[in-house]
Amino acid sequence: MAGWRRRMDRPVRRVLPRSLLGRSLLIVLIPLLVTQGISLELFYGNYLKVVSRRMSGSIAAEVALTVDLLNHYHTAGDRSWIMQRVRRRTQLDIGWQPGWRLTRIGSSHVLGPMDDDLAQALADSLGRPTYIDWIGDRHTVHIYIQLPDGVLSVGAPRKRLDVAPIWFVAWAVGSTLLLFMIASLFMRNQVRAIRRLARGAELFGLGRDTGPIRPEGAQEVRKAAVAFNRMQERIFRFVAQRTAVLAGVSHDLRTPLTRLRLSLAMMPQQGRVDAAALRDDVADMIADIAEMERMIESYLSFARGEGAETPVSVGIGPLLEDAAASFRRAGGEILSISVPVPVEIIVRPDAIRRVLDNVMQNARRHGGRVALSAAPDGRVIMVCVDDDGPGIPPDRMESVFRPFESGSGGGTGLGLTIARDIVRAHGGDIALRASRLGGLQVRIVLPL
Template sequence: MMRLLRLIKPNSLVTRTLGLALLAVVLAQGIATAIWYSESKQKELLGIQDASESMANMFASTVTFFQSLPVRYRHIVLDQIRNMGGTRFFVSFNKEKLIVEPIPDTQLKQASLSAVKSVLDKKLTKVASISADFSHPDNLRLLKNDIYLSDLPKSWAHHTLTLSPIDPPILVVQIELSSHEWVYIAALLPAPYVTLDDTVIAREQIVFLLLSTTLLLGLTYFLMRRQVKPLKRLAKAANEMSMDIDQSPLAEEGASELVTATRAFNRMQQRIRRYVSDREHLFSSISHDLKTPITRLRLRAELLESDQKRSKFNKDLDELEMMVKGALQCVRDTDLHENNAFIDLNEMINSVIEPMNFSQQKVHFAPVEMDPIVAKPLAIKRVLTNLLDNAVKYGFSAVVKVETSEDWITVTIDDEGPGIPEEKLEQVFEPYFRLATDDQGHGLGLGICRNILHGHGGDLIISNRSLGGLRAQLYIPPSLEV
């Protein structure tokens, strides 16, 4: 269960599709149920009204028949009817109105009682009062208030008033003919209105809805997982292409749109691979072709008689050679031709600062507990070495801190130097731009470091500290895969 929850991410395409499918099922079932319930309830109300009116007419005929008999013959006729097998309902003459414990009100119950009372009021105009209600069989009183249905012989009323195992409510009508003379009639409504069930959705319908919804969501989940896999591989390949251009082509599978996207990606990767290869060959050719004329020009410069002209000529050649070497270094250092591997960042930082702290403590670092990250080891080491060298050289000392979160591994390097003017914080990343006045660099290091981190999906941000000095922050994503 926990593994399934980890697979289902709130913002993923699978989760959103499942949510949309669930919403569609709920809305569709809700609308269909509302329409079905409205129409079926209207038909059911009309049906129970007709059935109740029909029963009320029989009740009225029964009462009218017994009213036409002399009082002393009524019990005799009633006993004869019972001995012959009874009627469709139970009838008795009582000296008092019996207590009825009514069932909870429902729309069907009110519709039935309203129809019964309406017919009886029209048919029986010479009676003192009429009352009607529904009672549960367990609470039904017969003959007297202390006699219940369960107390009578089964042949008297059980076959007429019980319907196992449903035990539907029983309609009880009591009509006062005169003082201390009540006609008591109990009967079951005819099918299919025996239960007066007013439930919108029955348990069987709920189980069916749950099963059908679960089946639909399950099939949608597996379908989307199958369709999303090629998309995930495409996203992973696009992310890894920024660090390793020499990848095997992706398999073209899945929906037609995914096949088209994968084919376009494979073609794009081939074009980029050719472009990078052509660029490497171009710079290699430039390096080879420029070394010979520069050397030849140096030899010719030595033949100049003027020392001043010779010095200026050599200075121009030095600048030209430095620019060529810097361009080649920039190309060579930003090409990440190595595989991803697990890196113990604490160990790597210690290996970089160890030679810097050989004679005195210049770099302070406290390792933190963290899982190995996945990156290109030589490239990350090149970034750390470059930044720590700058911090020690121009900032005199450095403090390194590592922080981890779900999104980033952050390495912060603080130095004690003069910092960089605010307007030049971004300019220092441009090729050949240097703030230092010495000739011990080409102004390419920070740009190379940022390009390497961009290739890993990270970033490099430098800023001035409020207490003085420069802060360099390396952002490395922890979620790369080997």
């Protein structure tokens, strides 16, 4: 079975269109054609055949009744009265040609069910030679019946036999074409949105900034465009932050390296060495090296990120308790921990602990005490870190997230940058505002 599928797969792929638009239109067109084909077959194959047989049978029965009456009453007056009554009651144009003989038998033209059904009905009802003329008159079908003493001519209105309106076929084909055109317009709009998304992704992969893609089309396509725009924004922000960090590395490391270079240059090359001065110089160099190690570790931590850790489901309460315990060990003071409702979130635990630690250590360095709280708000959870420190001016609440902007308190200036980077990698965000305790509030929003 698997081999048969593989053998059939290649010819089918050669026949099928390669584009999404072509395949979508094919998916729309095939059901339309199948539906119309079934409808036509049911209508023409069953209903019209039944109606045609019944209408032909009705004409044949009236003609047979007329023939029986003419055979029973042989006088000229009786036959004239019979034909007059037949013309008036049955709408059949009856004529009598005495002594005539039919030179042709059958039908003048093959029209399908109508011709066959009428010929069969006359044969079953009369059992006499007949000739049917379908093309001599557009509005009348002429029937000639051979009787022993002449030919009976019957003119039947075509509308009593014509049961195959061509307008039904035209309506079926026209409706199919109309629906196909409407579906083509809709599918073209949907495919155009997908093509635009693919084009934007290709240009973005080539390093060309084409700006955000305008969401359009179906809901799923719009969501894909919005997700692509967010991904593009995150990547641009990621690259900008890494570029800023690399640009700042040389600047920050230049100062301790210069001090080391000066210290080495000023050390006595020969002669007696002052032991106390040497110890002071060595201590300064060790301090510079320690500072460089600390800065390099911060840079590496920022560059590595937290992508290697696997997200798991954890409770927000235990996370805050772990962060508070670490904060107390570092000499900080926790005022309160408020988690009214136990909530489970899917995060990278170590990364979130690092976010909380960075934020709380900033508060400790500025001499503040910390209060922790967490509460769900719709489809997100709000984690707030409040302190009673001096706070920061409102005009600097956004700029401190840039690398090296918040390093005046003794840090490297990357703590808040790393924290925002981690939170946004989780699909959330982090912001600063005035605290109810009088200091600064760090609000962390994480999706549930």
